[in-house]
Amino acid sequence: MDQYSVPAGPAAGEFRDRSSKFVAALYHVQDEAAALDAVAEQARIHNRCNHHCYAYRLGPGPDRWRANDDGEPSGTAGKPILGQIDKAGLSDILIVVSRYFGGTKLGTSGLINAYREAARLALEEVTVTQQLLLTGVRLAFGYALMTPVMSALSQLGLEMADQAFGERAEVLLELPESTASATVRELQAAIAGVYVEEVGDDFEVEGLTVLVTPTGD
Known part of the structure; x- marks a missing residue:
């Protein structure tokens, strides 16, 4: 729940x-x-x-x-x-x-x-x-990934809770706790342009850092 x-x-x-x-x-x-x-x-x-x-x-x-x-x-x-x-x-x-x-x-x-x-x-x-029980997902990436990240967010219907643009771009998402892990996999797959079945626990998108933390709110 x-x-x-x-x-x-x-x-x-x-x-x-x-x-x-x-x-x-x-x-x-x-x-x-x-x-x-x-x-x-x-x-x-x-x-x-x-x-x-x-x-x-x-x-x-x-x-x-x-x-x-x-x-x-x-x-x-x-x-x-x-x-x-x-x-x-x-x-x-x-x-x-x-x-x-x-x-x-x-x-x-x-x-x-x-x-x-x-x-x-x-x-x-x-x-x-x-x-609500939410999980915070922070994406940090170089500007070369801006288009793939924004396209993936749009494709999955995800709204940004916050964003920042410095040396790297950062986007904060707040996702339902029960589906956060699956959504992160779908997001990584969409950014990388691969099937979600190819995304395992050790999967990484070059230039993208994903930090997952419970927000509790």
Whole structure:
């Protein structure tokens, strides 16, 4: 897959139970540093709260996540928040829930429900968009190859994301991650004027340098 679902922007939700108030703030974040900065921001905004519990999930895979109970009984806050994030199928997302204590203890089940509901209400308000998984392909070549390169780009229907012209010409392409390798082979074949079946892992076009790097965006 070349895309995954992320928040298009921030959202908020609020849940009340027996005079306690649980205020949820949802952020679109792309790394742990941004997530922790957002947690700190919510702690400053809601400085009368003793607990700022949160969960985040990052990237397209299942491995980059964190759930934090911030002093609440273990498993009563961060995991319920993360559960709602996963139920919504979103990533690159942080939800922080700040708790205003109303004087009545809610118990384990009450806390789980409150943090879960605050996160759910924030998720109900969010707009979802798609994060593309792209691979950057940079072509560097001498001007003698200008016509073959431009012709190959046109032939394959590829648009340049960027270009630069110095001692050598450089062109940047952003290709879907799943098809990038095959497209690079087709591009090399078109520039060299050979069949794509002739292009192997060690194939080179004289005067052309190809650098492939994931862009993540």
